[in-house]
Every structure is written in C-alpha cells, then in structure tokens.
Amino acid sequence: xxxxxxxxxxxxxxxxxxxxxxxxxxxxxxxxxxxxxxxxxxxxxxxxxxxxxxxxxxxxxxxxxxxxxxxxxxxxxxxxxxxxxxxxxxxxxxxxxxxxxxxxxxxxxxxxxxxxxxxxxxxxxxxxxxxxxxxxxxxxxxxxxxxxxxxx
Numbered sequence: 774x775x776x777x778x779x780x781x782x783x784x785x786x787x788x789x790x791x792x793x794x795x796x797x798x799x800x801x802x803x804x805x806x807x808x809x810x811x812x813x814x815x816x817x818x819x820x821x822x823x824x825x826x827x828x829x830x831x832x833x834x835x836x837x838x839x840x841x842x843x844x845x846x847x848x849x850x851x852x853x854x855x856x857x858x859x860x861x862x863x864x865x866x867x868x869x870x871x872x873x874x875x876x877x878x879x880x881x882x883x884x885x886x887x888x889x890x891x892x893x894x895x896x897x898x899x900x901x902x903x904x905x906x907x908x909x910x911x912x913x914x915x916x917x918x919x920x921x922x923x924x925x
C-alpha cells in the first residue's frame with residue numbers, strides 16, 4: 774500500500790502503481806440491491822432466468838455504475854493519503870466499461886497515480902487510473918481516471 778503524506782510525495786509518485794486490492798465477490802444479491810437503489814431494473818441485471826436464456830453472457834451482469842461505485846472502497850487497499858485536512862471527489866476524466874462483470878465473479882482494482890497537479894499552495898488534484906480486473910478474464914471490466922482533490 775502506497776502512503777502519500779504531502780503534495781511533494783504525490784508529485785514524486787506520478788506514474789507509479791499504488792497497489793492492487795483484494796478480490797471482491799459480485800453476487801446477485803449485490804446486483805439486486807444496486808438495482809433497487811438506482812431504480813435500474815433492466816433484465817440483464819436482475820432477471821436470472823431470462824439472462825440465462827437470452828443474454829450472450831449466459832447470466833446476469835453487474836451494472837457498469839455498480840462496478841464504478843466500488844472503486845473508492847476497493848482502492849483503500851491500495852493507497853492512503855495522510856496529513857490531508859480534507860479530500861473530496863473532484864470528477865472523472867475517462868471511464869470505459871470493457872468487459873461485463875457476471876454475477877458470481879470476483880473483481881479487484883489496480884491503481885496507478887496518473888497525475889498530481891498542484892492547484893494551490895496547499896491543494897493538489899490526484900488523478901488515479903483504476904483498472905478493475907475480473908478474476909480469470911484477460912480483459913478488465915473497466916478503466917477509470919478518478920480525480921480527488923486534497924487540501925493539506
């Protein structure tokens with residue numbers, strides 16, 4: 774796990790891998806709960822029987838936004854920013870969903886510090902490229918450049 778203690782630490786770590794999380798299971802119950810929260814009950818996510826019969830994946834798949842929403846929690850395995858007074862989500866630069874996450878699979882996230890931009894004397898934007906890997910798949914589920922702003 775990478776520890777970033779200052780803006781200078783962040784700038785020095787540009788281009789480095791920050792870490793790889795533990796595997797997390799993606800089961801149908803999690804997919805169903807996400808569907809309820811987001812009101813996205815498309816059959817490819819929640820209708821197990823129809824997905825088995827009609828989907829090219831042979832089963833239900835997780836919402837892309839479910840996969841994306843798990844990045845912050847999983848990335849806590851990979852790096853920590855210490856000594857910051859505050860950190861906020863600043864945005865996303867690029868997100869691509871490259872392979873489906875089928876129900877019953879496991880995912881993890883690999884994080885790399887793509888950029889660290891000083892935006893003030895005590896403020897930095899960290900752009901972290903998160904690659905969500907699927908256990909046993911050569912293709913990642915998603916790649917997202919997430920920007921967080923930290924005030925030191």
